[in-house]
Amino acid sequence: MTPSSDSATASAASAASSGAHEAPFPKRLSTRIVVLSTVALALVLAMISGTLWLSWQLEGGGAAINDAGSLRMRANAVAIALWEARTGQPSQVDAQMHQLDETLRELRDGDPARPLFLPADAGIHAQFERVASAWNHTLRPAALSDLAASGGEPSMYIGLLPGFVDDANRLVSLIERENARKTAWLRISQVALAALSCVGTMAIVYLLYQWFVAPVQRLQDGLARIEAREFDTRLPVETYDEFGHLTQGFNRMVAELQALYRDLAGRVDAKTAQLAAQNRELATLYEMAAFLNTPGPAESLCHDFLTRVMREFDADGGTVRVVSPDDGNLHLLVSEGMPESITRAEQCMPAADCACGGATAEAPVVFGLVAQPGTRAAGGESGESGLSGAFTQRCLKAGFLSVAVSAIVAQNETLGTFSLHFRREREIPPSGVQLLQTLGRHLGVALMNRRLVALGRQLAVSEERNLVAQGLHDSIAQGLSFLKMQVHLLDGAAQQGDLDEIREIVPLLAGGVEESYDDVRELLLNFRTKLSPGKLRLAVEDTVARFRRQSDAELTLDYRDEDGPPLPPDQQLQVLFVLQEALSNARKHAQALHVQVSVVNARDFRLTIEDDGVGYDPADIASRGESHVGFHIMHERARRLAAVLTLQSAPGRGARVELVLPAASRMAA
Structure with missing residues (x-):
C-alpha cells in the first residue's frame, strides 16, 4: 500500500469518525433501540386509544338513537292510553308519561354504564332541547287536559302529536348523521393504523438494517478482503456506537497485520537462517559426540577434534593444550595450521603467559582481537589485558588477528584448552560461544573417560598382580623357603662329612623342587586360563581331571545346568579361580580321601x-588375617563377583567351601 493511499484512508477514517461524533442521533445502539421502541409504542397506543374512543362514542350514539327513536313510540303509547281512558278502560297514561320522562332524562344525563349519551354536537343538543320543551310545555299539558275532559277523543294531544314526532325524527336523523361521521373516522383511523403498522415495520426493518446488518456486512466484506491479503483495507467509521468501536478496532487490527506482514518475510528468513544454524550446530554436536566415543589415543582424538572444529568455524589455525597436574603449565598436545615458531615457543608454558590460560571452568570461552587492545571478549574476559606481549607479537607476526579459546572441562575440572586462530577480525555470536563451550565439555568428557579407562586398566593389573603375588607367596615362596633351609642343612652335613644325613636331605630337596615345579605349572595354567560363554563346564572338568592326576584323593563331580543362563567370561573365570584355589588347598593341606565338587547353574549360581x-580351626584362620593367602584370594574373587563365600570347617571334620552368586549379581553372557 502506498503512502498516499494510507493517508487518504486515514483521512477518510478520521472524517468518518468526526462525522460520527457530530451525529444527532443517540450514540449507543441500546439507546437507539429504546427510543425507537418507545416512539413506536406511543404511536400504536395513541392510534388504538383513538379507535377505542371512536368505538365508545359510536356505541353511546347508537344507544341514543334507540332511545330517541323510542320517544315516538312513547308519545304514541300516551295517545293510546288517553284513548283508552276516554272509553272507560283502565288508564295507563301516567305510566306511559313517566316512561317518556325517564327516556328524556336518560338522554339528557346519559348513562356511561350502558353506554348512553348524546353526541357532543350543538345542533343535536339544541334539537333535543326542542323535543324536551315540546313534551314538557306542549304535549304533557295537552295530555293532562284531554285526560281531564270527559268523553270524546283526545283532540288536543292528537293535534300536537305529529309535530313532536317530527322533532323526534329530526333528533334521530342528527344523531345518525353524527354516528355516520364518527364511523367514517373510525374506518380512517383503522386504515391509518394499518398504514402506520406497515410504515413502522418498514422503518424498523430499515433502521435495524442500517444499525446492524449493514455494519456486519461491511465487517464481513473487510474480512473477505483481509483473507485476500488486501491489508490496505480500512473501513469507514460512520457511527460512534458499538459497531463504530468495533470498526475502529478492526482498522487497528488490519494496520498491525499490515505491519506484521511487511516484516514477515524478513522474520521468516531470519528464523530460517537461525534454524539452519541450530541444525548445523546440532549436527556438529551429534557428529562430535559420536566421534569422541570412538576408541583411540588421546593425541589422535584431539587432532581429529581440532580439525573438525576448525572446519566448523572456518579457522586458520588451532591448538589443543592440556594442563599438567604437576606444575599447572599448559603443554601443547596437537596443533594445526600454526607456524613452527609458535609451536616451538609454546610447547610448554605457564598458563598466565598465554591467552589459552584464560579459559577455565568458571569462564569457559574467551575471545579477543589481538591487533586491537582492550577489545571486550564475547563470553569471557579477554582482550589485551588477557594477552601477554610475547604472545601478541608471535600471533601478529604469524598473521593472526583474532583468537578464540575454550576450556576443556570435565566435572568442573579444567583439563586443558583448545584455541582457534583467525587471520581476520572475527566476531563469534553467542550461539557460537555456547557451541565452543559445549564442544569443550564433550572433549573433556572424552579425555576424562580415557583417563578413567587407563586408571581402570592399571587398577585391574595392580589387583591381578596382587593376587599373583599372594599366590606366589602361598605356594612357591614357602617351598623355596623350605629348600633354602634344606640346602643350609645339606651344607652343614657336607662340611661334617655326614653321608647319612646327606642321603636324608637330598630326597627332601628333590621332593621340594618337584613340588615347587608343580606349583609353578599350576599358577601358569591358572593365569593363562581364558573362557568364552558356555565353556565353564569344560574348564571345570579339566580342573577336576588335573586334581585327580596330582592327588590320590577320590573326587566326585556333580555339574547341573538347570534354568540359569550362562555366565559371562569374566564371572566364569573368577568362579574357576575359586574352584582351583579350593582344590589346591585340599590337595596341599587337607589330607582328604574324598572330595566332592557340586556346580548348580540355576536362578542362583552355586x-x-x-x-x-x-x-x-576357623578361629585360628581368622586370627591370622591375611597370612593365609589362599583364603584371602578366594574372598577377593568373591567380592569381584558380588557373590557370597562361605567357609566351614572344624579340626578332624573336613572342610566345606560354598560360593553363591545371586540372580541380582549375575550378568548376561
Whole structure:
C-alpha cells in the first residue's frame, strides 16, 4: 500500500469518525433501540386509544338513537292510553308519561354504564332541547287536559302529536348523521393504523438494517478482503456506537497485520537462517559426540577434534593444550595450521603467559582481537589485558588477528584448552560461544573417560598382580623357603662329612623342587586360563581331571545346568579361580580321601567343594588375617563377583567351601 493511499484512508477514517461524533442521533445502539421502541409504542397506543374512543362514542350514539327513536313510540303509547281512558278502560297514561320522562332524562344525563349519551354536537343538543320543551310545555299539558275532559277523543294531544314526532325524527336523523361521521373516522383511523403498522415495520426493518446488518456486512466484506491479503483495507467509521468501536478496532487490527506482514518475510528468513544454524550446530554436536566415543589415543582424538572444529568455524589455525597436574603449565598436545615458531615457543608454558590460560571452568570461552587492545571478549574476559606481549607479537607476526579459546572441562575440572586462530577480525555470536563451550565439555568428557579407562586398566593389573603375588607367596615362596633351609642343612652335613644325613636331605630337596615345579605349572595354567560363554563346564572338568592326576584323593563331580543362563567370561573365570584355589588347598593341606565338587547353574549360581580331610580351626584362620593367602584370594574373587563365600570347617571334620552368586549379581553372557 502506498503512502498516499494510507493517508487518504486515514483521512477518510478520521472524517468518518468526526462525522460520527457530530451525529444527532443517540450514540449507543441500546439507546437507539429504546427510543425507537418507545416512539413506536406511543404511536400504536395513541392510534388504538383513538379507535377505542371512536368505538365508545359510536356505541353511546347508537344507544341514543334507540332511545330517541323510542320517544315516538312513547308519545304514541300516551295517545293510546288517553284513548283508552276516554272509553272507560283502565288508564295507563301516567305510566306511559313517566316512561317518556325517564327516556328524556336518560338522554339528557346519559348513562356511561350502558353506554348512553348524546353526541357532543350543538345542533343535536339544541334539537333535543326542542323535543324536551315540546313534551314538557306542549304535549304533557295537552295530555293532562284531554285526560281531564270527559268523553270524546283526545283532540288536543292528537293535534300536537305529529309535530313532536317530527322533532323526534329530526333528533334521530342528527344523531345518525353524527354516528355516520364518527364511523367514517373510525374506518380512517383503522386504515391509518394499518398504514402506520406497515410504515413502522418498514422503518424498523430499515433502521435495524442500517444499525446492524449493514455494519456486519461491511465487517464481513473487510474480512473477505483481509483473507485476500488486501491489508490496505480500512473501513469507514460512520457511527460512534458499538459497531463504530468495533470498526475502529478492526482498522487497528488490519494496520498491525499490515505491519506484521511487511516484516514477515524478513522474520521468516531470519528464523530460517537461525534454524539452519541450530541444525548445523546440532549436527556438529551429534557428529562430535559420536566421534569422541570412538576408541583411540588421546593425541589422535584431539587432532581429529581440532580439525573438525576448525572446519566448523572456518579457522586458520588451532591448538589443543592440556594442563599438567604437576606444575599447572599448559603443554601443547596437537596443533594445526600454526607456524613452527609458535609451536616451538609454546610447547610448554605457564598458563598466565598465554591467552589459552584464560579459559577455565568458571569462564569457559574467551575471545579477543589481538591487533586491537582492550577489545571486550564475547563470553569471557579477554582482550589485551588477557594477552601477554610475547604472545601478541608471535600471533601478529604469524598473521593472526583474532583468537578464540575454550576450556576443556570435565566435572568442573579444567583439563586443558583448545584455541582457534583467525587471520581476520572475527566476531563469534553467542550461539557460537555456547557451541565452543559445549564442544569443550564433550572433549573433556572424552579425555576424562580415557583417563578413567587407563586408571581402570592399571587398577585391574595392580589387583591381578596382587593376587599373583599372594599366590606366589602361598605356594612357591614357602617351598623355596623350605629348600633354602634344606640346602643350609645339606651344607652343614657336607662340611661334617655326614653321608647319612646327606642321603636324608637330598630326597627332601628333590621332593621340594618337584613340588615347587608343580606349583609353578599350576599358577601358569591358572593365569593363562581364558573362557568364552558356555565353556565353564569344560574348564571345570579339566580342573577336576588335573586334581585327580596330582592327588590320590577320590573326587566326585556333580555339574547341573538347570534354568540359569550362562555366565559371562569374566564371572566364569573368577568362579574357576575359586574352584582351583579350593582344590589346591585340599590337595596341599587337607589330607582328604574324598572330595566332592557340586556346580548348580540355576536362578542362583552355586559352587560347593567338600572334603573329609583334617579340617582347620576357623578361629585360628581368622586370627591370622591375611597370612593365609589362599583364603584371602578366594574372598577377593568373591567380592569381584558380588557373590557370597562361605567357609566351614572344624579340626578332624573336613572342610566345606560354598560360593553363591545371586540372580541380582549375575550378568548376561
